[in-house]
Amino acid sequence: MQKPPVNSLNLDLLVALRDTLVKLEKEKCKGMILTSESPSVFSAGLDIMEMYRPDHNRARKFWTTLQDTWIKLYSSPYPTVAAINGHSPAGGCLLALSCEYRVMVGPKFTIGLNETQLGIVAPFWFQDCMRNAIGERQAELALTLGKMFSVDEALKVGLIDEIAKDKADAISKAEDFLDEQSGLPALARSTVKVAFREATLNRLLKNREADTKMFLDFISMPKVQQALEMYMQTLKKK
Numbered sequence: 001m002q003k004p005p006v007n008s009l010n011l012d013l014l015v016a017l018r019d020t021l022v023k024l025e026k027e028k029c030k031g032m033i034l035t036s037e038s039p040s041v042f043s044a045g046l047d048i049m050e051m052y053r054p055d056h057n058r059a060r061k062f063w064t065t066l067q068d069t070w071i072k073l074y075s076s077p078y079p080t081v082a083a084i085n086g087h088s089p090a091g092g093c094l095l096a097l098s099c100e101y102r103v104m105v106g107p108k109f110t111i112g113l114n115e116t117q118l119g120i121v122a123p124f125w126f127q128d129c130m131r132n133a134i135g136e137r138q139a140e141l142a143l144t145l146g147k148m149f150s151v152d153e154a155l156k157v158g159l160i161d162e163i164a165k166d167k168a169d170a171i172s173k174a175e176d177f178l179d180e181q182s183g184l185p186a187l188a189r190s191t192v193k194v195a196f197r198e199a200t201l202n203r204l205l206k207n208r209e210a211d212t213k214m215f216l217d218f219i220s221m222p223k224v225q226q227a228l229e230m231y232m233q234t235l236k237k238k
């Protein structure tokens with residue numbers, strides 16, 4: 001991802017990500033590493049400006065493109081690794097969680113689903129991804145708090161799989177994971193992956209319209225708009 005300054009996921013970046021994932025699958029990609037050009041941010045998550053005083057049609061397109069991107073990434077037949085070389089809050093954490101393996105550069109960055117802290121709610125499929133990675137109990141604690149994990153904490157709880165000393169090391173460790181996968185029969189590998197991910201995927205696939213409506217209703221609430229405005233101001237002041 002290379003959308004300065006913080007790879008916030010706006011409609012354009014989501015379209016680019018989705019289209020890339022579609023292309024990779026068509027071209028029978030053997031493996032993918034998702035990382036960032038930024039030296040300090042993997043992705044700042046959803047672009048708050050897409051949710052603040054939104055145009056209804058654009059907001060719908062934004063959300064359905066996010067759903068498409070997640071579905072493509074989460075269900076990809078080829079192996080996927082996130083080389084998390086910077087902070088990774090909210091939607092950034094979702095992207096990482098949707099990959100099969102996570103290597104994160106330590107020690108100073110943070111990762112987590114922090115939505116609660118912003119006065120918004122991580123959608124059920126974000127929550128499911130966290131639950132699948134760290135288990136029910138830890139996910140409930142993390143989600144209710146909107147906890148951002150340090151790299152050490154993330155490793156301890158199983159949110160990431162390995163710590164790297166810098167981006168080059170993260171890419172090298174990610175390549176080791178892909179090398180290990182490349183020796184396996186591809187169909188057996190992807191069938192097992194789909195079996196593990198099917199229930200989580202189906203939950204969104206069967207409820208896409210309700211999930212979209214929930215998002216649109218949620219961001220139409222004056223209280224939510226107020227919370228987003230205050231949060232943007234805090235970020236700008238910083």
Ligand SMILES: CCCC/C=C/CC(=O)SCCNC(=O)CCNC(=O)[C@H](O)C(C)(C)COP(=O)(O)OP(=O)(O)OC[C@H]1O[C@@H](n2cnc3c(N)ncnc32)[C@H](O)[C@@H]1OP(=O)(O)O
Nearest residue numbers: 005008044045046047048049087089090091215218235236
């Ligand atoms: C039903 C509703 C479901 C909603 C689900 C939502 C999921 C989400 O993803 S919500 C988004 C949550 N994201 C965050 O809380 C992250 C906010 N950003 C940060 O914490 C920090 O920016 C950072 C740790 C990622 C990076 O810090 P750094 O010091 O390097 O950069 P900053 O000076 O803070 O930011 C630079 C620049 O970018 C703007 N910005 C940051 N994050 C976002 C964002 N998510 N959307 C839009 N814009 C963002 C920030 O305001 C700065 O802008 P200016 O340069 O104009 O001041």
